[in-house]
Amino acid sequence: MAQTKVIALTGNQAAAEAMRQINFDVAAVYPISPQTELMGFFAEYVANGEVDTEMVAVDGEHSALATCIGAAAAGARTITASAGPGIAYMVENMYVASGMRIPMVLLDVNRALSAPLSIHCDHADSMLTRDTSWISIFSENAQEAYHNIIMSVKISEKAMFPIIVNYDGYIVSHSIEDVEILDDETVRNFVGPSDIHRIPYPLLDVDKPVTYGATAQPDYYTECKYQQHVDFLKVYDIVREVFDEFAEISGKKYDFIEEYKTEDAEYIGISMGSSFGTLKDAVDRLREQGKKVGAIKIRLYRPFPVKEIAQALSKAKGVVVLDRADSFDGIGGPLFKDIASALIASENRPYLHNFIYGLGGREIHEEEFMRAFERLERLEKGVDTRENFVEYLQVRE
Amino acid sequence: MAYGEWTLKAWHEIPIGSIVPEAGSSKVNHTGSWRMLRPVLNTDKCTHCLICWIFCPDDSIPVTPQERFETDFEYCKGCGICAVECPYDALEMVPEMEIKLKELEEELG
Ligand code: SF4
Ligand code: SF4
Numbered sequence: 001m002a003q004t005k006v007i008a009l010t011g012n013q014a015a016a017e018a019m020r021q022i023n024f025d026v027a028a029v030y031p032i033s034p035q036t037e038l039m040g041f042f043a044e045y046v047a048n049g050e051v052d053t054e055m056v057a058v059d060g061e062h063s064a065l066a067t068c069i070g071a072a073a074a075g076a077r078t079i080t081a082s083a084g085p086g087i088a089y090m091v092e093n094m095y096v097a098s099g100m101r102i103p104m105v106l107l108d109v110n111r112a113l114s115a116p117l118s119i120h121c122d123h124a125d126s127m128l129t130r131d132t133s134w135i136s137i138f139s140e141n142a143q144e145a146y147h148n149i150i151m152s153v154k155i156s157e158k159a160m161f162p163i164i165v166n167y168d169g170y171i172v173s174h175s176i177e178d179v180e181i182l183d184d185e186t187v188r189n190f191v192g193p194s195d196i197h198r199i200p201y202p203l204l205d206v207d208k209p210v211t212y213g214a215t216a217q218p219d220y221y222t223e224c225k226y227q228q229h230v231d232f233l234k235v236y237d238i239v240r241e242v243f244d245e246f247a248e249i250s251g252k253k254y255d256f257i258e259e260y261k262t263e264d265a266e267y268i269g270i271s272m273g274s275s276f277g278t279l280k281d282a283v284d285r286l287r288e289q290g291k292k293v294g295a296i297k298i299r300l301y302r303p304f305p306v307k308e309i310a311q312a313l314s315k316a317k318g319v320v321v322l323d324r325a326d327s328f329d330g331i332g333g334p335l336f337k338d339i340a341s342a343l344i345a346s347e348n349r350p351y352l353h354n355f356i357y358g359l360g361g362r363e364i365h366e367e368e369f370m371r372a373f374e375r376l377e378r379l380e381k382g383v384d385t386r387e388n389f390v391e392y393l394q395v396r397e
Numbered sequence: 398m399a400y401g402e403w404t405l406k407a408w409h410e411i412p413i414g415s416i417v418p419e420a421g422s423s424k425v426n427h428t429g430s431w432r433m434l435r436p437v438l439n440t441d442k443c444t445h446c447l448i449c450w451i452f453c454p455d456d457s458i459p460v461t462p463q464e465r466f467e468t469d470f471e472y473c474k475g476c477g478i479c480a481v482e483c484p485y486d487a488l489e490m491v492p493e494m495e496i497k498l499k500e501l502e503e504e505l506g
Contacts, residue, residue: 101414160413201416211417223408224415230408 002186002249009179011172014142015081015107016041017179018149020051021187024105025076025194028056028067032086033119034169035109039081061086065093065106072097072104072162073212074203075196077153079104083169084111084118087125091132094162098133099228100212103156103199104163105149106134110273110324111169112360120361121169123273123324126301127334129164133232135239136302138272139167142177144299147254150182151246153191157198159238160231166301168274170361186249235303256305258297259312261287265294267376268313268350270339271322272298275357275364279322282369293373298335309342318351318380320372322393324358332390351380357393368393423472428455432475434490436468442487449479449488 009017012034019027019042027046029039046055054071058064064080072078082090087108097104108126112118129136135155139145145167156163167173196202201210216224239256247253260280262268271279276297286293296312298305313319323333331337336354343349355372358364372393378384412418436449445465450458457473459466468479480488 099414100416200413201418208418209420211422212414214415214417214422216415219405220411220415223406223411226408227411227413231413 003183004180004250005183006178006180008176009142009146009181010037010174010176011139011142011145011167012038012109012174013041014146014179014181015149015167015173016045017181018146018187019053019079020045021182021184022077022079022150022153022191023051023188024053024079026054026056026068026071026078028058028064028071028078028080030058030061030064030082030086032061032083032111034111034121034173035081035083035086035107038107038109038173061089062093065090065097068104068106069093069097069100069102070203072102072199073100073201075194075199075205077157077191077194079107081107081109083109084113084125087111088113088128091128094129094132094134096213097162099224101160101228101231102162103160105152105156106162106164107149108164108166109169109173110166116360118360119169121171121274121324122359122361123166123334124326124359126164126166127325127327130302130334133161133228134302135159135161135163135235136300137163137165138297138299138301139165139172140274140276140297141172142167142175142179145172146179146181147246147250147252150187150190151242151254154245155235155239155242158242159235160199161235164302166273171274182250190246190249232303236300236305239300254299256298256300256308257312258299260295260297262294262296262312262316264292265315266292266317267320267373267380268294268296268316268318269320269322269369269373269376270296270298270335271324272301272335273324275322275324275369278364278366279369282366282373285366286370286373291373291377304338304342306342309339310346313339313343313350314346314348316350318353318376320353320355320376322369322372323354323356326356326359326390330388330390336390351376352389353379353386354390355393356390362394364394423455427471428474429457429469429471432470432473432493434475434477435470435493435496436473436475436477436480436488437491437496438465438467439487439489442485444485444487446484448482448484452478452482454478 112122113124279295321336332354
């Protein structure tokens, strides 16, 4: 087990600390709130010579990702970070990175999308990336963001897929918490040296020239995508392996999902990111009233933990999915659709309801989540009726 | 792999990330088959300045330091960059079809 120390850090400071310890070869940066401060902290490490990172200031997020793709294809250990509209601007190149099987890390400091303009947190930005075949992990707090970033390097390089680590803008990025930091040596040993031959076809291996990003005609495109499809489903085992290895150095054992008081729960709420603490508080208060309720947090968002969700919900009567983004399509928020799909083969499918909450940084309180559970129970029992299974939790009438 | 002898690979035989692991794929692809316009060289006007050779994106103009030779039509895709860049107006872009028809007429007498 590693030496650790507990220090008070914001989410952005904790992320910058993980980046310092990993000592990335290349970081391409473009500022956007609430991510700007993160790369600001990291720039200090670069300026002080505490890392060997080549920091490239680019003209926009599209270029940031393009820079990372080039650097990572060459064999460099590479990172960038963004938020909200910046993530939207990256999306085209996200498909390029995953299609070319480029391992790299993207920190998404979750922010709403315009319009109206909001610099505050929701998950609309990350939901844009859910079909890009990037691995995606959500963090509840600064501690998890710090741990997830360290694990992400290894997951990405083993899987040969790029990875997104999400943490909530402002709520996590700018709030100070106690964070347990591992010692530098342990982190560096864990991620290993960034030799270019970590990847099968480094562009810097001039003795073996290769072409990245070639054209595929209709006679090949399907096979290329099927290979990507098959390999992306191998990511489950790789993530589990890295979670296990990380437990050995940190004592912290993560799983794809986190369950709270679900064992005997009749009604289960599901959320991602920082609101899970509030959801657990809501569960505690309802339990005091004798309600059998529980909560689930999604940590691994892509690939989606289908089996784990089906198993965890196999005995529930009702499930309320709490989406921090809307899909505006009449069939539920993004997480709702994922949960519903995960239950497709279940025999005893629970009653499902969907609430949209926390948009554009709207603060969420345990009373509101309690209301969500209460509505779910009344619907499931047939006391209430609904016109639509998607409802907004916090809207002023 | 020679042109015209493709064997299609199965999904698991394709290198990861659709990478092309052999160098020199531009030799395999005979881009001359795309050509709609042909750069016709006027040897009287050509000064062998080699500017066209610098600009040709397909490396289709064989040269020595002293001399420009006839374009390699196996690879020249007829983009016309050489004709635009030639400072001596020694290249004219002629529709490939016209040339082919003329060749055919000559052959048939
Ligand atoms: S640029 Fe024109 S003059 Fe110069 S070598 Fe080419 S064809 Fe000849
Ligand atoms: S037409 Fe284009 S490809 Fe052909 S020789 Fe000129 S520059 Fe090269």
